[in-house]
Amino acid sequence: MRPDARAWFELRTSSAPSLDALDLDALLRAKRRGQHRVSVVLPARDEEATVGRLVGDLHEHWVRRTPLVDELLVVDSDSTDATAAVARAAGADVVATADVLPCHGSRRGKGEALWKSLAATTGDLVVFLDADLLGDVPHFVPGLLAPLLTDPQVDYVKGCYTRPLEVDGSSVPAGGGRVTELTARPLLNALWPELAGFVQPLGGEYAGRRSALERVPFVSGYGVEVGLLVDLLELCGLAGLAQVDLGVRRHTSQDQEALGRMAGQVVSTVLARAGRGWAGGLLTQFRHDGTGFVPHSTAVAVDERPPMVSVPEYRALLDVVVVG
Numbered sequence: 408m409r410p411d412a413r414a415w416f417e418l419r420t421s422s423a424p425s426l427d428a429l430d431l432d433a434l435l436r437a438k439r440r441g442q443h444r445v446s447v448v449l450p451a452r453d454e455e456a457t458v459g460r461l462v463g464d465l466h467e468h469w470v471r472r473t474p475l476v477d478e479l480l481v482v483d484s485d486s487t488d489a490t491a492a493v494a495r496a497a498g499a500d501v502v503a504t505a506d507v508l509p510c511h512g513s514r515r516g517k518g519e520a521l522w523k524s525l526a527a528t529t530g531d532l533v534v535f536l537d538a539d540l541l542g543d544v545p546h547f548v549p550g551l552l553a554p555l556l557t558d559p560q561v562d563y564v565k566g567c568y569t570r571p572l573e574v575d576g577s578s579v580p581a582g583g584g585r586v587t588e589l590t591a592r593p594l595l596n597a598l599w600p601e602l603a604g605f606v607q608p609l610g611g612e613y614a615g616r617r618s619a620l621e622r623v624p625f626v627s628g629y630g631v632e633v634g635l636l637v638d639l640l641e642l643c644g645l646a647g648l649a650q651v652d653l654g655v656r657r658h659t660s661q662d663q664e665a666l667g668r669m670a671g672q673v674v675s676t677v678l679a680r681a682g683r684g685w686a687g688g689l690l691t692q693f694r695h696d697g698t699g700f701v702p703h704s705t706a707v708a709v710d711e712r713p714p715m716v717s718v719p720e721y722r723a724l725l726d727v728v729v730v731g
């Protein structure tokens with residue numbers, strides 16, 4: 408690592424305490440002192456199998472028992488299953504991506520759900536968690552919030568963790584984060600070496616100040632995490648970014664072909680931010696049909712939404728919230 412990345416890694420990497428070691432009173436005092444409002448957002452597409460337990464845990468710990476979270480929102484991203492009903496029954500508010508800022512239409516992708524969530528929440532601190540997380544993860548929320556509640560210089564916090572890989576229902580202790588290890592990390596080291604200290608640049612668990620999040624574009628698909636990292640580096644500087652060790656992160660994994668398409672979106676975003684671009688924006692992959700290889704192409708061109716602060720309807724919403 409370059410000296411600046413190494414210095415950042417030493418200074419801005421912290422560890423989240425376990426739930427029983429957490430000083431909840433101190434956290435709540437910091438929240439009150441800063442007059443903070445906390446929104447937790449779960450983007451979800453077809454997550455009925457996992458979203459209920461996850462939302463139930465979060466609601467029990469951080470809404471019912473301890474008022475750390477003021478809004479718990481699941482953004483239903485074109486689900487075809489019972490994600491919305493399961494999430495609502497477990498205690499979350501639920502909104503369909505298409506129903507937020509409808510005048511701006513609706514695009515496919517995780518980043519679209521995250522962008523729209525800014526117009527569907529009111530917290531000055533926003534926590535994002537994937538909805539396919541497995542295991543006990545309530546400590547992720549205070550872990551991600553702590554740097555924002557205690558250090559005014561920090562605007563954005565990424566979770567980091569070890570990443571087992573779920574294969575055919577069984578879990579192997581390492582091997583997760585395939586796009587991170589095989590695509591994002593080499594590219595970021597090459598093009599933004601100051602970001603080399605991020606352990607999980609693509610991780611789906613992160614938190615930020617609304618004042619920063621609303622000033623950067625949101626890539627509509629899976630390029631959203633790498634896009635946010637590069638754009639927030641520019642907006643906030645490396646000193647404004649932090650990471651917190653959350654322990655272990657397990658989630659439902661996709662197959663290699665799907666991750667190839669995800670990697671295509673990540674590469675497309677990196678090339679766009681590096682001032683290059685992907686001519687044609689098409690990724691060609693191959694399947695074998697028993698007699699020969701069959702090519703099939705997927706569009707991976709970057710599609711992104713502008714900084715939310717530039718959207719008139721969003722500013723009108725904030726005026727209402729401020730006045731109201």
Ligand SMILES: O=c1ccn([C@@H]2O[C@H](COP(=O)(O)OP(=O)(O)O)[C@@H](O)[C@H]2O)c(=O)[nH]1
Nearest residue numbers: 450451452454484516517520537538539661
């Ligand atoms: O179009 C999409 C794709 C994904 N997701 C959600 O974004 C999170 C991460 O997506 P996924 O699990 O597909 O990625 P992985 O974790 O496998 O990298 C999950 O909560 C998905 O339900 C979403 O809201 N809209």
Ligand SMILES: O=C(O)[C@@H](COP(=O)(O)O)O[C@H]1O[C@H](CO)[C@@H](O)[C@H](O)[C@H]1O
Nearest residue numbers: 583584585586587609611629632660661
């Ligand atoms: O980190 C990664 O390599 C990918 C794939 O993880 P796995 O190999 O399925 O554990 O997962 C992340 O990347 C996506 C794109 O940034 C994020 O949207 C996901 O939340 C995150 O899980």
